[in-house]
Amino acid sequence: MRPFTYERADGLAELARRALQTGQGQVDAEVQFLAGGTSLIDLMKLDVLRPRSLVDITPLAAEHGTVELRPDGLRIGALASMASVAVHPGVVEQYPAIAESLRLAASAQLRNMATIGGNLLQRTRCPYFRDPSWTACNKRLPGSGCAALDGINRNHAVLGVDTSCIAQYPGDLGVVLAALDAQVELAGPRGARRVPFSTLHRPPGGQPHVETTLLPGELITEVAVPAGAWTRRSLYLKIRDRASYEFAIASAAVALDLDGETVRSVRLGIGGMAYRPWRAAEAEAALTGKPLTEANAEAAAEIALRDAVTNGHNAYKPELGRRTLVRALLQARAM
Amino acid sequence: MSGTLNRREVLSGSVLGVAAAGLGGAALGAAGPDAVAATPAAAAQGSPARAEIVLRVNGRDRLLAIDPRTTLLDALREHMALTGSKKGCDHGQCGACTVHVDGRRVLSCLTLAVAVQGKAVTTIEGLSAGDRLHPMQQAFIAHDAFQCGYCTPGQIMSAVACVHEGHAGSPAEIREYMSGNLCRCAAYPNIVAAIEDARNQMERS
Numbered sequence: 001m002r003p004f005t006y007e008r009a010d011g012l013a014e015l016a017r018r019a020l021q022t023g024q025g026q027v028d029a030e031v032q033f034l035a036g037g038t039s040l041i042d043l044m045k046l047d048v049l050r051p052r053s054l055v056d057i058t059p060l061a062a063e064h065g066t067v068e069l070r071p072d073g074l075r076i077g078a079l080a081s082m083a084s085v086a087v088h089p090g091v092v093e094q095y096p097a098i099a100e101s102l103r104l105a106a107s108a109q110l111r112n113m114a115t116i117g118g119n120l121l122q123r124t125r126c127p128y129f130r131d132p133s134w135t136a137c138n139k140r141l142p143g144s145g146c147a148a149l150d151g152i153n154r155n156h157a158v159l160g161v162d163t164s165c166i167a168q169y170p171g172d173l174g175v176v177l178a179a180l181d182a183q184v185e186l187a188g189p190r191g192a193r194r195v196p197f198s199t200l201h202r203p204p205g206g207q208p209h210v211e212t213t214l215l216p217g218e219l220i221t222e223v224a225v226p227a228g229a230w231t232r233r234s235l236y237l238k239i240r241d242r243a244s245y246e247f248a249i250a251s252a253a254v255a256l257d258l259d260g261e262t263v264r265s266v267r268l269g270i271g272g273m274a275y276r277p278w279r280a281a282e283a284e285a286a287l288t289g290k291p292l293t294e295a296n297a298e299a300a301a302e303i304a305l306r307d308a309v310t311n312g313h314n315a316y317k318p319e320l321g322r323r324t325l326v327r328a329l330l331q332a333r334a335m
Numbered sequence: 336m337s338g339t340l341n342r343r344e345v346l347s348g349s350v351l352g353v354a355a356a357g358l359g360g361a362a363l364g365a366a367g368p369d370a371v372a373a374t375p376a377a378a379a380q381g382s383p384a385r386a387e388i389v390l391r392v393n394g395r396d397r398l399l400a401i402d403p404r405t406t407l408l409d410a411l412r413e414h415m416a417l418t419g420s421k422k423g424c425d426h427g428q429c430g431a432c433t434v435h436v437d438g439r440r441v442l443s444c445l446t447l448a449v450a451v452q453g454k455a456v457t458t459i460e461g462l463s464a465g466d467r468l469h470p471m472q473q474a475f476i477a478h479d480a481f482q483c484g485y486c487t488p489g490q491i492m493s494a495v496a497c498v499h500e501g502h503a504g505s506p507a508e509i510r511e512y513m514s515g516n517l518c519r520c521a522a523y524p525n526i527v528a529a530i531e532d533a534r535n536q537m538e539r540s
Contacts, residue, residue: 006386006403006449034450041406041445042426054403056450083439107515108502109430109493112439113446244514 001044006034008056012187015055015219027123027139027209033057033219035079036114038106039122047132048140057219061115064221067091074098074225078117078184082173083108085116095225097180097234097253101172104238107245117220120174120184120200121212124167125247126156138164139208154313155249158321160275161309165208167275169201170247174277176236179253179269182225188218197223201276230255230265233335237328239272239320248272250320252328256335261291270304270325273317280304280325292333294326301325388452392417393461403449408432410448411458419459419488423517430516433489434458440496442515459488462495470540471495474533475526482520490516494530495537503534 009015032051034040035058043049061079068075069090076085085091086102106114128134128147136145148156148166157168174197182197200212214220225231234255240246253269266287268280283304290296301322308318385400392415399414408425411417411434423431425444432444435457462469471491474480481487493516497503502512506527518526 001404004403005384006447034447037447037450038427038442038445041447045426054447058450107430108497108500108512109433109440109442109515110427113441244511 002047002050004044004051005053006056007053008059010059012060012221015057015187015217027211031055035118036081036110038110038114039118043123043130046130048130060221065115069094071227073227074223076116076223076225078220078222079115081112082106082114082116082119083111086111093232094227095180095231095234097176097231097236097255098173098225101176101236101238101253104236104244105172116173116223119171120177120197120220120223122171123211125170126167127152129167138204139167139211142207142209149311152313153311155247155272156311156314157275158273158308158310158314158317159270159278159305160203162204162206164206165204165275166311166314167208168272169274169276169278171277172236172238172248172251172271174201175251175269175271176234176253177223177225177269178277178279179255179267180225180228180231180234181267182223184220185222185224186214186218187221188215190215192221194224197277198279204275228255228257228265230257230267233257233332234267235328235332235335237324237331239324250317250324252321252325254325254328254332256292256329256332258292258333261293263287263290263292266329268300268304268325270321272324273308273314273321283325287329292329294330297326297329298322300329386449388449390415390448390451390456391454392456393458394455399448401448403447405448406444407434407436407446407448407451407456408443411443411456417458417460420492421485421488423486423489428517429486429489430493431486431489433492433516435492435496438496438499440493457492459492462491469495470536471498471529471533474529474536478525478529478532479522480525480529481518481522486516486518486520490518490526494526494533497530498534498537503530506531 030051031053032040034054034056064077065079066077067080067085067088074095082102086099092099126148128137129139134147136147138146146165156166177197183194184197184200185194202213237252238248239250240248249272251271255267257265266284268284270278270280283300286303287300304325305318305321386403387400390397397415408420408422411420420434420443421431423429427442427445432442433440434443436451437454471494475491497512503509509527509530
């Protein structure tokens with residue numbers, strides 16, 4: 001690991017003073033915020049991230065680490081641990097997909113350490129990104145190419161990719177938040193602002209080393225999930241290579257509001273195969289107002305994956321994605 | 336064992352006569368000037384300014400002067416001679432380094448030592464009450480819940496937390512909530528049996 005200085009931030013104002021050097025969305029940022037450290041310290045040991053300075057933001061947890069259930073929605077402090085949100089009774093009861101996505105992620109130790117904000121900003125598990133001995137990685141070395149395109153790409157993305165990067169977003173919670181129309185509250189040198197979660201992660205756009213739309217110095221302070229008739233009947237289905245402690249090879253978030261058999265409203269997220277947290281809006285539209293039959297679910301899944309781009313080893317993903325989505329829809333119907 | 340070196344003595348440096356100078360850490364107020372000595376290996380790397388920190392481990396405060404890069408795992412093993420916590424993968428994938436920080440199980444290999452100042456760290460060395468083993472330690476012995484033993488300290492620390500969290504209700508739940516601790520010897524059935532047994536004893540006491 002390369003040398004760095006370590007500082008503790010006791011408040012947002014103090015953070016703002018140091019802020020312009022940071023850039024959470026940039027892989028090569030010289031200053032990085034440290035929260036749970038489960039992604040950051042790992043990538044520093046691998047020499048993928050090389051910050052000169054770490055600013056420990058865990059003291060902010062007292063102010064930005066709580067869970068609040070309001071009539072208009074759920075507020076989760078960005079410094080809350082994954083473990084604490086996963087067992088929060090209100091989240092379990094009213095937003096079960098959120099609790100489930102957290103419970104099925106990582107291990108008990110990692111969930112104790114990792115924060116909600118850090119979880120949303122976790123970096124890809126692409127082995128070519130994580131190993132600097134590979135010279136071609138546009139995410140690590142802008143303009144160097146993408147070794148995964150012709151490489152071992154069994155668990156690379158098929159949705160939202162371009163030829164600059166096919167890395168997969170590995171998170172689970174983000175898939176649910178994309179489906180549930182969440183917003184994120186940001187704090188930074190120019191004050192606070194609130195943006196749709198769906199705009200936080202950037203498409204590769206030829207610049208995959210810029211991963212988010214966070215401005216220099218900005219960090220997530222809160223996640224806001226709007227209330228809706230669909231949140232109680234929601235679930236997260238995760239398909240993986242081993243039964244536990246593994247990233248998804250396919251996943252689906254479904255939130256459903258039914259009028260008898262008819263879909264009044266449905267929210268769909270797809271994980272384990274997309275470049276960023278993915279919402280299947282066209283598939284939602286195709287289901288709305290129709291009875292939730294297996295045939296209609298299959299038709300919607302067809303729409304959700306029709307733009308998938310495969311690169312060899314990941315050719316199985318579109319079919320697995322369709323089946324995962326159909327199964328998740330039928331399970332939500334039975335809730 | 337008298338007259339021969341055991342592994343722990345070699346690792347801790349206690350037979351090499353360099354315990355105080357070589358370990359860079361000591362109990363507060365007990366060791367004089369050597370208490371904040373640098374390790375020779377780290378000094379040779381031309382590392383940045385050392386951080387002076389106080390770590391509370393197993394109920395004792397220790398003053399350390401460490402490179403900010405030092406993980407909690409390395410601080411325990413290399414600076415405090417607490418070699419019970421094991422380094423398996425060093426990347427948060429195996430669980431061998433599991434310790435408790437403020438009562439919660441965490442991975443010491445992904446935790447910076449400077450970041451746990453003011454928190455209470457408990458390692459496998461702090462689990463027993465003197466010579467009286469913790470019920471989980473006793474249960475691992477009774478159920479033969481290990482072969483090589485390398486993952487065992489992490490398994491036990493994780494298992495104690497698993498019971499305290501209320502996630503040891505059934506074999507299936509134990510398997511799910513212990514999935515962050517890998518055992519290459521595959522002693523899993525016996526580990527699950529040991530945790531069920533210890534859970535019953537911990538709940539009775």
